[in-house]
Amino acid sequence: xxxxxxxxxxxxxxxxxxxxxxxxxxxxxxxxxxxxxxxxxxxxxxxxxxxxxxxxxxxxxxxxxxxxxxxxxxxxxxxxxxxxxxxxxxxxxxxxxxxxxxxxxxxxxxxxxxxxxxxxxxxxxxxxxxxxxxxxxxxxxxxxxxxxxxxxxxxxxxxxxxxxxxxxxxxxxxxxxxxxxxxxxxxxxxxxxxxxxxxxxxxxxxxxxxxxxxxxxxxxx
Amino acid sequence: xxxxxxxxxxxxxxxxxxxxxxxxxxxxxxxxxxxxxxxxxxxxxxxxxxxxxxxxxxxxxxxxxxxxxxxxxxxxxxxxxxxxxxxxxxxxxxxxxxxxxxxxxxxxxxxxxxxxxxxxxxxxxxxxxxxxxxxxxxxxxxxxxxxxxxxxxxxxxxxxxxxxxxxxxxxxxxxxxxxxxxxxxxxxxxxxxxxxxxxxxxxxxxxxxxxxxxxxxxxxx
DNA sequence: CTAGCATTCAAACGTTCGTTTGAAAGTCAC
DNA sequence: GTGACTTTCAAACGAACGTTTGAATGCTAG
Numbered sequence: 001x002x003x004x005x006x007x008x009x010x011x012x013x014x015x016x017x018x019x020x021x022x023x024x025x026x027x028x029x030x031x032x033x034x035x036x037x038x039x040x041x042x043x044x045x046x047x048x049x050x051x052x053x054x055x056x057x058x059x060x061x062x063x064x065x066x067x068x069x070x071x072x073x074x075x076x077x078x079x080x081x082x083x084x085x086x087x088x089x090x091x092x093x094x095x096x097x098x099x100x101x102x103x104x105x106x107x108x109x110x111x112x113x114x115x116x117x118x119x120x121x122x123x124x125x126x127x128x129x130x131x132x133x134x135x136x137x138x139x140x141x142x143x144x145x146x147x148x149x150x151x152x153x154x155x156x157x158x159x160x161x162x163x164x165x166x167x168x169x170x171x172x173x174x175x176x177x178x179x180x181x182x183x184x185x186x187x188x189x190x191x192x193x194x195x196x197x198x199x200x201x202x203x204x205x206x207x208x209x210x211x212x213x214x215x216x217x218x219x220x221x
Numbered sequence: 222x223x224x225x226x227x228x229x230x231x232x233x234x235x236x237x238x239x240x241x242x243x244x245x246x247x248x249x250x251x252x253x254x255x256x257x258x259x260x261x262x263x264x265x266x267x268x269x270x271x272x273x274x275x276x277x278x279x280x281x282x283x284x285x286x287x288x289x290x291x292x293x294x295x296x297x298x299x300x301x302x303x304x305x306x307x308x309x310x311x312x313x314x315x316x317x318x319x320x321x322x323x324x325x326x327x328x329x330x331x332x333x334x335x336x337x338x339x340x341x342x343x344x345x346x347x348x349x350x351x352x353x354x355x356x357x358x359x360x361x362x363x364x365x366x367x368x369x370x371x372x373x374x375x376x377x378x379x380x381x382x383x384x385x386x387x388x389x390x391x392x393x394x395x396x397x398x399x400x401x402x403x404x405x406x407x408x409x410x411x412x413x414x415x416x417x418x419x420x421x422x423x424x425x426x427x428x429x430x431x432x433x434x435x436x437x438x439x440x441x442x
Numbered sequence: 443c444t445a446g447c448a449t450t451c452a453a454a455c456g457t458t459c460g461t462t463t464g465a466a467a468g469t470c471a472c
Numbered sequence: 473g474t475g476a477c478t479t480t481c482a483a484a485c486g487a488a489c490g491t492t493t494g495a496a497t498g499c500t501a502g
Binding site: 012043044045046047050051 | 478479480481482
């Protein structure tokens with residue numbers, strides 16, 4: 001009892017979660033069978049139901065393992081900005097997209113999850129959408145009020161829409177990296193420079209967030 | 222032979238396509254069974270295989286029915302802009318997002334398809350991604366060169382990325398409308414004013430497209 | 443009317459799905 | 473070593489999947 005066991009406490013659980021991350025990303029939830037998943041993880045077919053209860057509970061566990069810490073990091077970074085009185089739109093955006101983009105650079109674990117996550121915002125299954133929606137809720141609340149304070153002149157409706165647009169850009173950028181290639185000319189090898197991508201993305205999002213208000217928008221507000 | 226038949230030439234095909242649009246949007250491709258689909262369409266279970274050959278061929282037909290005309294409309298609108306020498310970034314963006322947003326206002330047919338389409342950019346199945354990728358290719362080519370002419374000072378890499386971001390914003394906006402509600406405060410009832418949404422979206426995208434080039438981006442180019 | 447073709451239908455095909463079961467194997471305190 | 477657990481395992485469960493089949497029906501030209 002003095003020395004921690006070399007085999008981690010729940011190695012089977014971890015292997016299942018890792019395999020699920022990869023296969024869900026590659027083939028989706030419904031396209032990934034338990035037989036394929038457990039074979040990839042090198043565990044018995046019944047292991048998922050034994051350790052997680054059901055396939056859906058496994059899906060939930062996959063998200064909870066990484067999404068909760070990621071959003072906690074986002075909130076912590078925002079709190080750091082507030083403490084240092086640096087609530088510029090640019091720094092707020094950077095605090096939000098940073099944790100996501102940095103996870104892409106993770107060897108294998110994080111990258112699979114990030115691509116899976118980016119796709120799941122538009123997941124058809126209501127249960128999954130509701131699940132990640134409630135996981136995001138606390139962080140979203142914080143960022144919304146931070147942006148309201150940073151942009152006091154912006155109408156509330158417009159801010160919500162622009163946050164919506166920003167979120168979509170991030171989600172699509174994460175999900176589509178090295179998957180769909182609608183625009184010819186992208187070189188996949190430079191896509192994993194997260195630092196450069198963060199600069200590109202932040203520049204784009206900050207400009208969109210601060211776009212001048214057209215008359216039709218002001219009228220609607 | 223003088224009068225067109227009142228019953229359209231392929232009513233069963235149309236009913237299947239309409240039901241597929243709706244159910245694929247609601248439950249995804251793998252989550253929609255042929256039995257559920259044919260029951261919704263009010264046709265026999267074997268009708269899909271008889272008229273389309275297979276489930277995958279049906280998926281392809283669903284996209285081909287609306288995506289090809291929509292992209293043709295985008296190209297035509299771009300040609301109109303070129304003819305009138307009005308190739309501003311704002312008008313180019315409007316020409317691209319317009320046909321998609323207008324389809325949301327369609328009673329039932331178009332709206333289902335647009336939400337389905339927005340989700341499919343991040344579809345896990347390679348075959349589906351390849352399919353819509355090749356459907357978009359001609360229009361993408363035209364818009365890319367139009368933007369290159371409108372923004373001669375922008376590095377090629379950066380333009381490709383910003384088109385990527387813009388496309389993601391549009392895709393997410395179309396797909397997520399009235400589905401996921403990550404940000405509290407959205408009132409679904411004003412989401413279908415396509416004219417106002419087009420203004421909001423164009424303002425956001427145009428600002429992002431024209432964002433100032435940071436030094437790190439310039440250095441990479 | 444009838445021959446020929448297009449379409450619909452109920453039934454069944456073999457396969458794969460998520461889950462369950464009960465026995466076997468492993469683990470640890472005492 | 474023994475007993476009380478946790479975990480793994482091979483096997484099987486019923487249900488649902490996409491697809492196929494062959495007969496029945498609808499339609500149209502001659």
